[in-house]
Amino acid sequence: MDMTRLEEVYKKWEQRSLCGWGEVSKSAEHGDNKDNNRLSQWHTSNAKNRKVKTRSHSWNFTLELIPDLVSFKTTAPVYADQSRVLRPFMGRCCTKCVPISRGMFYDNDAPSMRLRDLLKVPPSSGFISRRFPVVAYEYGRKHSFNYPPSEKVITSVLNSDRVQAAIQKSAMSEVDDVESQPEKYPMALQKHASRAYYLLSTMVASISNKLIAFTGWFLLRVLCNFISGIQVHTGQMAMVKQASEKDIPLIFLPIHRSHLDYILITYILHQYDIKSPHVAAGDNLNIPIFGWILRHLGGFFIKRKLDKEDGKKDWVYRAILHNYMLEVLKQNQSLEFFIEGGRSRSGKALMPKGGLLSVVVDAYMDGTISDAYIVPIGISYEKILEGNFNREQMGNPKVKESFLSAIHGVYKVLRGDYGTVRVGFAEPFSLQEYLQSAQPYSPLSSDLTCNGPRSPKMKSVGSDNSIYGTDIVRDDLRTVIKGLADHVIYDAVHTQSIMSTNLLSFLLLTKFRQGATIDTISESFESVRQQIIAHGRDVGFSGKAAAIVNYASHLLGDNLVSRRKGKITDKAVSDADEKECVMGGPTGNDMLIPNTCLPDIFELSYYSNPVISVFLMEAVIATAISAVSEHNLQIQHGHEDYITVSRDALVHKATELCDLLQFEFTFIPPCGSLQTIIIDALERLTSSEIIQHEEPNSTCLNSQEKSWADRLVSSTSWKDEDDEQIQPDQLLRISLSAEHVDKLTFLQSMLGPLIESYWIAACNLIRLMDRDLPEAEYTSKLLCFAKERVYKGLSSYAESCALETLKTTIRLFIHWKVLDVYHDAANKKMIQLKESYREEEKLNALIDKIEDFKL
Structure with a gap:
């Protein structure tokens, strides 16, 4: 055979290998774990299907001539496992707050582990397994755990000092004069004691191993009818599994997107033989049948509103909720609650609520538990089962859940197609380590690695003013709890996959x-x-x-x-x-x-x-560029090659924008620096050549790049105050090429609807210039005004009239001390404009400040 014939054979086999590699890479993206033999068989059969023919003597000759090369060309590439490393591994612990936890459960092989679809039953041998795979799979998993009996928990909680004190306090507050009316006090005492028992008996969970196993079988049979798959990363689950084997409670903190979240996480943990947590659920779900199922899967029901009347605390209910959670943790049981509170109506993560989290912190502080592992969870649905929140965003009241609505909802779901669900579990981290590292002026303790007794430096302080009746009220500890909640939300969002x-x-x-x-x-x-x-x-x-x-x-x-x-x-x-x-x-x-x-x-x-969370800081910088330059980039394009802006002014404007949207996004974890991430975003836009550093002498490109790098390192490095030097302002060139203007416009459009909502809300503050309004009435007027602008075609973004966003604007203005709230004589919540903003000039300045960012 001549060399020409050899080259033809070589090219044919090269085409085969390239086709095979494309399919192997695709399988690796799906987490396929086929071995090399099966891949090789597929490779050969695929070549036959494509009708690629070779002569036997050519094949033999090639093997003798270049055996290594032909072996490479005829064997399936061994890249399937390595390609998995390209999949970003999300959810690692914070290096600043919990460096010890970061290496406690992590394995270097974790990023390369595959995805697992929990709706697919692993294959097994045997007649029954082949005929009834789901039944055989669940029957073979004889894992059960010990859960405390509900009767024992109820007795322990009711006999606690906190609950008894709350009963006595409520009874005394009901009787005006105990000394003159001694017969009324025992009656009031009995009344509140009976109410305490009723509240606790309707709250408590009663977990059943049998129902969990049955639910596992049922979900395997039913979920596949309307969900394509439930995907988890086996590397993430390996870390959670290791943490569950310690004698320490796990606190699962998922973001809340659907009512399926409750059951979904319990189902996933069951598949990995991890003890089911006690799950805090809203009492609106305590409806016939569905409520019973949730209770026996670990759900305990809490009120959305803890107090019956505004301004009047329900001491008994707060004490019961607090002590029930303490008792669960004391029994070394895990907890799960949604740190956002309710489901997000906008798709973005809500600002966290620290009430239930403060109870967990209190349990550590008073020695009820030695530690707890915090597990943030991000949940991503391709399509939400409950439909949408359009009615609520339009201002219509929420429809209350009922048995009939639940049945109708289940029927509707079973007939639909909802794609796949991806659940990301962040790396568990130690609550003890976080609290100790979060203390100001206190070095990080490393007693997590030793067996000695702990001695927490922060102590509980007795008080009645906490959100859920907890004793934690010290300002510095409140700050730590808020920081922990913010960190959890930040981690959970960055563990979410984009569908x-x-x-x-x-x-x-x-x-x-x-x-x-x-x-x-x-x-x-x-x-x-x-x-x-x-x-x-x-x-x-x-x-x-x-x-x-x-x-x-x-x-x-x-x-x-x-x-x-x-x-x-x-x-x-x-x-x-x-x-x-x-x-x-x-x-x-x-x-x-x-x-x-x-x-x-x-x-x-x-x-x-x-998706905004991925590009958030670049979007902030792009919007700040327009605000600083005071130019419409689309209009400037074609007239100039670039515009020049001050770097300091740009950073300052970006900081202002983050302040404006502080209740929309968690920009940084509490241990981070806003200045640093703004500079990092600037660097990313610089690397893409959208932003260029302007030098007086820019003849040498390498010198320019080195100067920029030196300034960047200098601005992000830690320095003592004595060593800090004032750097001169720098000028930045913003490229106005068609490609770069399109990219900046694309980034600006991400925040455009939110900025328009805040501008509309600021313009409506004029309604409060001469009178105060009830909060509900003011919110209604604001929503009507925003919708009217959309109907008249005056709004650039129709979604700017979303009720959820408009409510958040009121919260921001209260935080900025532009608005104030109070209760009138009829106990109605009122909104008033602060005296300093009743001047038209001051109010116009506020509107102009927001309008700077408006496109």
């Missing part, structure tokens, strides 16, 4: 509000997907962008994304596309058009908002 519907909705609302072809959207889809991964965040999908875009638009539905049939105009279009077009299938020229009308825009925004 296909999230990314498609995001692109439709930021780049293609007027619609675009599938080919155009797919190109941007793939580009943003790569940027998400580059930011260290994972995506919950894989495959070709065009196929994913079609799939996501199908999940979102025609009411959110309409499709307009396109015509094939490109002669180079594939035969497959032409065939699909003839048969009525989707093609690359089909148009996808988002529904930007009320109220459907709220649902599309809900799916879009989780």
